[in-house]
Amino acid sequence: MQLDTCPVDEDLRVLAMSVPATARLRMREVGLRVGSTVRVTHRAPFGGRVVAVGASRIALDGGTAARIEVGTPQ
Amino acid sequence: MSTCHETSERTPSLVPTESVLLVGNPNVGKSTLFNSMTGARQRVMNAPGTTVELQVGTWRSAGAGAQVVDLPGTYSLIARSPDEQVVADAVAAEDTAVAVVLLDATALSRSLYLLAQVARSGRSVVAGVTMLDVAQAHGTPLDADLLASALGVPVVGLDPRTGDGLSRLADAVRSHDGRPVRGIVLGGTAPEDLESRLSAAEELFTWVEHVTGSLAAPPPARRTRTDVVDRALLNPWLGLPVFLATLWGMFQLATSAAAPVMGLVDQWITGPVATAAHLVLHSWARSWVEGLVVEGILAGVGTVLTFIPLMAIMYAALALLEDSGYMARVAFLADRAMRSIGLDGRAMLPLIIGFGCNLPALAATKTVPDARQRLLTGLLIPWTSCAARLTVYILLAGIFFPEHAGTAIFAMYVLSVVLVVGGGLLLRKTLFRDVRREPLVLVLPAYQRPRLKPIAASVWTRVVAFASKAGRIIVATLAVVWLLMSVPAGPGHTVGDVPVEDSLYGRAAAGIAPVFAPAGLDDWHLTAALATGFVAKEVVVGAMAQSYAVAEPEDPGQPADLGERMRATFEETSGGHASAAAMAFMVFVLGYTPCLATVAELRRRFGVRWTAGGVGVQLLIAWLLAVAVFQVGRLL
Secondary structure (H helix, E strand, O other): OEOOOOOOOOEEEEEEEOOOHHHHHHHHHHOOOOOOEEEEEEEOHHHOEEEEEOOEEEEEOHHHHOOEEEEOOO | OOOOOOOOOOOOOOOOOOEEEEEEOOOOOHHHHHHHHHOOOEEEEEOOOOOOEEEEEEOHHHOOOOEEEEOOOOOOOOOOOHHHHHHHHHHHOOOOOEEEEEEEOOOHHHHHHHHHHHHHOOOOEEEEEEOHHHHHHOOOOOOHHHHHHHHOOOEEEOEOOOOEOHHHHHHHHHHOOOOOOOOOOOOOOOOOOHHHHHHHHHHHHHHHHHHHHOOOOOOOOOOOHHHHHHHHHOOOOOHHHHHHHHHHHHHHHHHHHOHHHHHHHHHHHHHHHHHHHHHHHHOOOOHHHHHHHHHHHHHHHHHHHHHHHHHHHHHHHHHHHHHHOHHHHHHHHOHHHHHOOOOOHHHHHHHHHHOOOHHHHHHHHHHOOOHHHHHHHHHHHHHOOOHHHHHHHHHHHHHHOOOOHHHHHHHHHHHHHHHHHHHHHHHHHOOOOOOOOOOOEEEEOOOOOOOHHHHHHHHHHHHHHHHHHHHHHHHHHHHHHHHHHHOEOOOOOEOOEOOHHHEHHHHHHHHHHHHHHHHOOOOHHHHHHHHHHHHOHHHHHHHHHHHOOOOOOOOOOOOHHHHHHHHHHHHHHHOOOHHHHHHHHHHHHHHOOOOHHHHHHHHHHHHHHHHHHHHHHHHHHHHHHHHHHHHHHOOO
16 A cells, blocks of 8 residues: 555555655655655645654655555564 | 765865864754854854855854854755755865764664765764753663764764753864774765665665664654644644644734834934934034935934844744744645745745745745755745835725725735746746755654744844845945935035935936836836835835825825826826826836845845846836736726
8 A cells, every 4th residue: 555545653664665766865864765664643734644764753745655655564 | 066966076165174064964953052052153154156054153162263064954965955065065175174963862863874974075073962862751762872882983962952961072072083983984986876876875874774773772653742733733624724824923923013113113213313313413514414324324224223123033933933843844734835836835934924024034035945945935035015015006006996996906916926926937947947846755853842042042143144244235225325316417406405306316217217108107206216116115105205295195095195196197107098007007016126125135145146137037027017017908
């Protein structure tokens, strides 16, 4: 499932990020990468999502959230 | 300045030797620490050749004359914006400054990645760790000594808000022997292609994982107080009203809240100060000298002083929003709307404030994190229809559209929005093609209680910068305007005692009046008022009344004598299409330069070239629109 449709407050694992390489690098730099355990904490207006990565909260626009595939952590 | 890529070539230094570069992620507490380090011994400057603003101050504890530079917050030295590029260039510069890299104890991996990039450049590094108390509260305390052992360089625990740990940081900076960070290969090359950059970054990520693996386990995601607050503030039904209320509050600050203080300052200058100057000068100086000092220079100083409370209030409000953590939420909530013209969500704030007053709106551009986007926003602000223009709209709408005055004024605001959006889109496709919106990936800081002392220091520094730099331009220009209005263009009058139409100013206004003939405005009364409006839109109505030698109306909506005179002028210049010409006049007032103070602030922030270009384009667009409105209007 995609990050924009997944339930709130559930631990999930990032499986893939279909975003341009430069955006992927920026996500990696702020702590979001394939294999990370994340949790959607907020659904914001206009499709935006806030995800928790450890103690950090990272806001993503709706389009970007839709390009991140997540699954149940192993 | 090199463009957005990792830099290893040594570039000219920003700072003298014995200096400190403050490097860190956004919201790590860097600027708060800078204020604690330097107190009031700081100034604002632009990074050489850029419009990126830096704060530089003296940090006495680190040694006599030690300078500390507060660099823009960044996550990486692989720069994506001019601000990030300034950090990359400063780190790569040829100097012996020590980099104090601030690490966020609650987001250590992210901070260590930046530290690794700085260390790889070969620069001496001392680490300061912030947010230790928050990490402790999360159940993942960080041992600074353990981290120092892992890194091989000094690591000091800090609380930027109280200044706790500062003296130990100063000791560490003074005694640091320049040893490299353990495990980092020095002299990293500057990879140009994306794959190489990704590969180089991956090496550092591996190093970061190695270091963090030797420390405590990263904290699990758990609900925090910030999460609870964001449940409300990011909620579609509650968050948007709070967001709009915040914008409304900032708008009010730019208009009604600052007005009483500005009025008091104005009364003080035009009252006791002007009277005192008059008494001192009257006995010995010639009348024109007295006029120049009181009505020229003192009026200019008064204008600058009048704006200072407004700027101080605006800077304090912006600092409160930033320090509290809410500004990042503004960026997130407004992202969708501003994305359409390629701007960061934070650009919405200055554009809204601009409808109150353009000057504090320019101050608010500091919240936009990318210099090119700040410039683009700054160029659009003059088209937000400020409250001062409203007096002109009310006067003309009352005279020429008495039955539809509200609609005519509303049309000006609609046109203002069209100009901002249309101008933004046009600039994006021409001069700002490099401004691209990447996917929004925004770290939201935890909410915190703002601290008064650092905010006061920051406000003071910025207000001083405005008064000393923009203020000089305002005072000099107003003195020149006074001279033009006081020097007669021919015989029969003396300097300082000449009607406007016989002054150099009046003759110049008459000289340019034919340029406005296609807009139905070929009359010196109108062009003189527009020229005065370049100084400030508040004085357009007064200038119009002065040129007709009638009293300025108390209420612009009830113009009495002035209305009759203006109607007669517009009828004459428009060939019987006075309403179309009046609309053209209003459109011109909306489109051209808002005021001298805005021009001075634009120049201070963005330089002469952009300011002159902006003023020129605004005049051209305003003229074209006025002509179009008149030519179409006369056919209706």
